[in-house]
Amino acid sequence: MRLDASRDLVSFNPSERPAQTRASRVFQEGTLEIAEGERIRFTRYDKGLGVKSGELGTVTRLGQDNTMTVKLDSGKTTELSPEKTKHLDYGYTVDTLKNVRAERVIATGDGLTQQAFQGASPKAELNLYTGTPAPAQEFSSAKELTSPEIAQPAKQQHDFGIGF
Known part of the structure; x- marks a missing residue:
């Protein structure tokens, strides 16, 4: 898959698909304003963090170095660095998307x-x-x-x- 400068799809060649997708990870680049007490949702499984896609948690601490501590609904606590925040979203409206x-x-x-x-x-x-x-x-x-x-x-x- 190739994108032009405006990030519109330019081409997709199915014969190149295996090579293109093996290392691919999809996320929407953007900025979330996060505060202590914020509910967040993980949008991708991460074995290293021990979180599943769709898992919810609450931000309990924001560090000076852009790290954050999240207490998962399962009771586990995890520390997130800026590199580990690409697959997060707000965790408030999960049920409203069921039939979309x-x-x-x-x-x-x-x-x-x-x-x-x-x-x-x-x-x-x-x-x-x-x-x-x-x-x-x-x-x-x-x-x-x-x-x-x-x-x-x-x-x-x-x-x-x-x-x-």
């Missing part, structure tokens, strides 16, 4: 199955990019399973879209 669906998703991985797309909104559009036409046939039948009202099969070409 993503507008755009880039899915990578060799283990994608028909079931992976069954939860997609019937009004959403799915663009599937593959390195070969073979996966197109599999996912067009997945589309038939999830939305039987669609009569036309997907075009089977190198890059194609399936309308949900």
